[in-house]
Amino acid sequence: MGLKGRHLIDPNDFTIEEIQHIIDLGLKIYQNPEKYSEICKGKILGTLFYEPSTRTRLSFESAMLKMGGTVLGFSDANTSSVKKGESIADTIRCMDDYVDILVMRHPREGAPLLASQFSTVPLINGGDGGHQHPTQTLTDLITIQEYKQEIKNLKVAFCGDLLFGRTVHSLLKTLSRFPNISFVLVSPKELQIPYHLKQELIEKYQVEITETSSLEEYLPHIDILYMTRIQKERFFNEEDYVKLKDSYILSRNKLASSKEDLLIMHPLPRVNEISYDVDDDPRAKYFEQAKLGVYVRMALMASLLGVNE
Amino acid sequence: MLKVAGIENGIVIDHITSGNGLKIFQKLNLDKLDTPVVLLMNVSSGKLGTKDIIKIQDNLDIDLTVLGLIDSNITINIIENEVIKEKKDIDIPKRVQGLFKCKNPRCITSIDDYAEAEFTLVPNGKIQYRCNYCEELTEYKL
Numbered sequence: 001m002g003l004k005g006r007h008l009i010d011p012n013d014f015t016i017e018e019i020q021h022i023i024d025l026g027l028k029i030y031q032n033p034e035k036y037s038e039i040c041k042g043k044i045l046g047t048l049f050y051e052p053s054t055r056t057r058l059s060f061e062s063a064m065l066k067m068g069g070t071v072l073g074f075s076d077a078n079t080s081s082v083k084k085g086e087s088i089a090d091t092i093r094c095m096d097d098y099v100d101i102l103v104m105r106h107p108r109e110g111a112p113l114l115a116s117q118f119s120t121v122p123l124i125n126g127g128d129g130g131h132q133h134p135t136q137t138l139t140d141l142i143t144i145q146e147y148k149q150e151i152k153n154l155k156v157a158f159c160g161d162l163l164f165g166r167t168v169h170s171l172l173k174t175l176s177r178f179p180n181i182s183f184v185l186v187s188p189k190e191l192q193i194p195y196h197l198k199q200e201l202i203e204k205y206q207v208e209i210t211e212t213s214s215l216e217e218y219l220p221h222i223d224i225l226y227m228t229r230i231q232k233e234r235f236f237n238e239e240d241y242v243k244l245k246d247s248y249i250l251s252r253n254k255l256a257s258s259k260e261d262l263l264i265m266h267p268l269p270r271v272n273e274i275s276y277d278v279d280d281d282p283r284a285k286y287f288e289q290a291k292l293g294v295y296v297r298m299a300l301m302a303s304l305l306g307v308n309e
Numbered sequence: 310m311l312k313v314a315g316i317e318n319g320i321v322i323d324h325i326t327s328g329n330g331l332k333i334f335q336k337l338n339l340d341k342l343d344t345p346v347v348l349l350m351n352v353s354s355g356k357l358g359t360k361d362i363i364k365i366q367d368n369l370d371i372d373l374t375v376l377g378l379i380d381s382n383i384t385i386n387i388i389e390n391e392v393i394k395e396k397k398d399i400d401i402p403k404r405v406q407g408l409f410k411c412k413n414p415r416c417i418t419s420i421d422d423y424a425e426a427e428f429t430l431v432p433n434g435k436i437q438y439r440c441n442y443c444e445e446l447t448e449y450k451l
Contacts, residue, residue, distance in 0.1 A: 089423045110417040110442025114424045129415045131443055196439065196446040203433075 004306030007116040007123045011134045011174040019174070023142045025308060026299035030292065033066060039307045040069030046099030047073030048091065048115075049126070050106040055268055055290060056126050056135065060103050063297035067307075072099065092118040101301055103135075122304035130164040136267050137170040138300060139293035144224065146292060147263050147285055151175070157184040159215055159248050160228035160273055163191040167267040168228055172197065176205035184218045185211045188247045190240070191230070215248055219258045225250070227266045227273050227286075251275040255283070265289050313347055313364070320371065321386040322363040327351050329380055330361025336375055344368045357382070375408050377401045378436060378449045403430045405438060405449075413445035 001021050007013065014022075029036045045064040049057050052075070061071045073095075088106075092115045095102060102119060104112045105126035112125035127133040144151050156175060158168050162185055172193070175181045183201075185193060192198075192211060201207050212218060219225070230245045249272060255262070266274060266286040278284050302308040325333060330350050339346045345366040354360040365371065369387065376383050377399045387395040405428045411418050418426040418440070428438030428447065437446050 087423055088417075088421060106417075107415070108417040108420060109413060109415045109445075110424065110440070111421075113442055114417050114421060118423075128417075129443070131415075194445075196444065199433070199446075 001303065003303040005122060006304055007119070008134050008300065008304070009113045009116055009123070009125045010132050011137045011170050012177075013134075016177055019138070019141065022138060022296060022299045022303055023145050025303065026138075026142050026292070026296035027146065029298050029302075030295040033295075036067055036298065036302070036308075038068040039302055040064060040067035040305065043067075043069040043101070043305060043307070044099040045069060045071045045073075045301065046095045046102045046121075047071060047075065047126075048095065048102060048104040048106075049073070049075045050077040050104070050111070052076065053105050053126065055293070056103075056105060056133075059290070059293045060124075060126065060135075060297055060301075063294050063301060066294070067298055067302065069100075088115050089118045091115075092123075096120050101305055124300065124304070127166060130166050130169070132170045133166045133267075134170055135293070135297055135300065136167045137174050138296045139289060140167070140171050140226070140265060140267070141174065142292045142296040143265060143285060143289040144263065146288075148223070152179040152181065154180075154223045155182050155184065155221060156224040156226060157186055157215075157218055157222040158226045158228065159186040159250075161191045161230045161244075162187040162193040162228070164231055165228045168193070168226070169197055171226070172201060176201055176207045182208040183210070184222060185209060186213065186215045186218065186248065187211075188213060188244055190244060191247075215250070216254060216257070219254065222262065223259065224263045224265065225258070227264065227270075229266075229269065229271050229273055246272070249273055249275060250278055252277040252281060255281060258283075311349075311352075313349060315391060316345075316364050316366045316388055317391050319344075319364065319366040319368055319388050320373075321388060322365075322373075322376065323360070323384045323386060324354070324357060324382050325361040325363065326357065326380050326382065327359045327361055330363060333361075333376065333379060334363060336379070337371060337373070339363070339365065342368060373399075374402045374405065378405070378408065401430060401436060404428070405430075409447065409449055411440040411443060411445060412447045413440065413443050416440060416443040416445065418442055 101122045103124045103126045106128050109129035109131035116123045232241050262283045264284045334348050347364040349362040351359045383399045385397040386393045407425045411426045418424045427441040431437045437448050
């Protein structure tokens with residue numbers, strides 16, 4: 001497939017066929033994990049987490065351990081040489097010699113792209129500011145594949161923080177490349193998707209986009225509902241956050257009008273945007289989504305390391 | 310009328326919109342050159358009414374990319390042995406590196422010395438550039 005040795009910084013780094021290959025491999029591993037439990041024996045994953053993360057970091061670590069490999073790195077920039085003022089370039093130049101593959105999360109947008117310019121081993125973007133989060137996108141896509149059987153002919157609604165939500169930006173850009181996908185973007189005016197992204201989606205992919213502030217109005221018509229958290233850490237002042245944090249709360253009552261085969265997703269962590277009474281609705285798949293994230297990361301790392309052939 | 314002699318070898322940046330000459334002079338760091346440089350301001354022009362002109366003698370090694378961002382009316386004449394050897398039209402550069410900063414305060418280029426701001430022109434008829442690192446759009450202003 002030609003993925004060996006490549007970086008993943010932006011979902012657009014891979015063709016649709018390459019993405020489909022990773023998703024299909026992820027589902028194969030999910031169905032028969034034993035078969036893949038030794039394929040990364042002797043391989044080391046380096047985890048460079050310049051800002052806190054639970055799910056992404058542990059998901060990557062779990063993925064490598066499940067394939068027989070090992071992990072080293074830092075999960076807090078304050079405990080690394082970064083605190084002493086070391087540049088990204090210098091950190092990468094050293095880590096390169098210690099590991100076979102790297103995952104990096106950084107609060108600054110574009111930091112993983114910079115790092116990849118100095119890395120001789122495959123480097124994966126584990127999230128950069130409000131910009132991109134390609135492995136969450138792969139997680140979202142494997143979930144759609146698993147529960148909708150194919151990634152096409154879908155009306156997908158995104159709800160909540162569409163301005164700072166990097167998972168939303170990555171998924172919007174990638175889904176736009178699949179056949180016959182349209183979007184309903186539900187958010188308060190202050191948290192609409194960035195102008196440059198909207199412009200790119202329309203000009204480059206000619207996708208149909210509906211922007212609205214009313215979730216209820218579109219619930220009966222959509223195939224997928226992607227909920228997001230209003231992220232406190234992305235606001236420069238508390239007052240703006242407090243004003244917007246309870247804009248959308250999905251409850252069981254609201255779901256009454258929606259399709260029976262609606263797929264409800266969320267990148268997690270959730271705060272209060274999905275009420276707990278939705279969790280046991282069979283349409284809610286956000287915990288399965290997190291689980292599938294481990295398998296798609298296994299497929300990704302195996303492909304970049306070239307160990308799955 | 311003020312008369313300034315022609316140059317023997319060098320570059321003449323002509324048809325600069327009046328008022329932009331000094332800014333271009335500064336942007337190109339022409340005060341750092343050790344060869345003769347002349348900045349003429351508010352010279353009468355048939356095409357523009359008035360214009361600014363910059364003449365740079367004995368130096369052809371100047372990166373003029375930035376001119377395309379400032380004023381597409383500008384023309385550049387390369388002079389050799391007192392004759393115009395080449396006339397260059399200005400193009401809006403498709404790729405730009407290090408000429409201006411990304412407007413996104415969260416962009417890695419705003420804090421890391423290794424990451425020099427790099428942009429790609431967005432084909433939308435405006436002079437808008439997409440940052441190659443964070444993808445935010447920045448409009449260039451002199």
